[in-house]
Amino acid sequence: MIARYGSTEMVNIINYIGVKQNNRSIKDFITGKSLKWWWDPSVMKQLQVWSGFFPPTQKHIETFCDLMLEDTQQVDILGSWLHEERHLAQGLSRAKRIMLEDLEPFFCSNPWTKALEGKKVLVVHPFVSTIEKQYKKRDLLFDNNLLPEFDLKTIKAVQSVAGTETEFKDWFEALEYMKQQIDATDYDICIIGCGAYGFPLAAHVKRSGKKAIHMAGATQLLFGIIGKRWEDYIVFPYMNLFNEHWVRPGENEKPKNANVVEGACYW
Numbered sequence: 001m002i003a004r005y006g007s008t009e010m011v012n013i014i015n016y017i018g019v020k021q022n023n024r025s026i027k028d029f030i031t032g033k034s035l036k037w038w039w040d041p042s043v044m045k046q047l048q049v050w051s052g053f054f055p056p057t058q059k060h061i062e063t064f065c066d067l068m069l070e071d072t073q074q075v076d077i078l079g080s081w082l083h084e085e086r087h088l089a090q091g092l093s094r095a096k097r098i099m100l101e102d103l104e105p106f107f108c109s110n111p112w113t114k115a116l117e118g119k120k121v122l123v124v125h126p127f128v129s130t131i132e133k134q135y136k137k138r139d140l141l142f143d144n145n146l147l148p149e150f151d152l153k154t155i156k157a158v159q160s161v162a163g164t165e166t167e168f169k170d171w172f173e174a175l176e177y178m179k180q181q182i183d184a185t186d187y188d189i190c191i192i193g194c195g196a197y198g199f200p201l202a203a204h205v206k207r208s209g210k211k212a213i214h215m216a217g218a219t220q221l222l223f224g225i226i227g228k229r230w231e232d233y234i235v236f237p238y239m240n241l242f243n244e245h246w247v248r249p250g251e252n253e254k255p256k257n258a259n260v261v262e263g264a265c266y267w
Contacts, residue, residue, distance in 0.1 A: 004081065005085065078097050123152065124194055134225060193218070
């Protein structure tokens with residue numbers, strides 16, 4: 001399992017750890033020796049709006065955090081970028097850490113995506129319609145055969161960011177639905193990008209004896225799909241990747257309230 005944490009998921013995990021530690025020393029909190037021992041409503045709401053978790057109740061989020069901590073033990077390679085990861089050191093004791101940017105193949109002389117050639121590759125993502133269309137012109141998206149020929153299979157991820165309503169009673173039911181879809185698919189490698197669902201789905205794939213790569217948001221770039229986040233990025237030159245064959249997600253793949261998700265960063 002190759003994975004990364006989302007910042008919103010991480011702040012909820014850290015909040016949960018602080019609540020469970022129950023160190024109520026104001027002095028320790030001010031001096032950075034302890035974490036918050038109370039739930040932060042803004043953090044809980046952000047998990048719903050930005051990452052698609054629902055309903056954002058304390059009980060549900062505590063169960064989610066327990067799941068994330070359990071699934072952390074499945075990580076083999078971590079795309080590391082958050083200093084809060086130090087609080088998960090025990091669960092990550094067997095994981096190899098790399099820079100988050102090294103998880104993305106776009107600026108590597110020998111991109112890991114070349115290993116996908118000839119494989120059955122399952123992609124779990126909300127933008128599967130655009131992904132399938134873009135893959136048909138894969139030769140036009142990148143200059144260096146970054147996207148080789150493989151047997152592409154897709155599962156449309158449940159889209160619940162921005163408060164989008166779904167047919168499921170809660171996030172856990174939606175997660176189980178996607179697990180069942182994955183299990184019913186014949187694949188070698190699963191690439192995942194679908195908000196709060198991504199990390200647990202990757203752990204499920206590993207437990208099934210298959211390979212999982214949780215690329216999260218950057219998954220769409222692999223198929224030449226532009227998002228505002230990467231247009232505005234100043235650390236790495238994502239703009240240099242774009243060409244006339246890149247597109248935005250389809251309008252049918254854009255939630256009604258997409259702007260509340262970091263200014264519609266994926267669209």
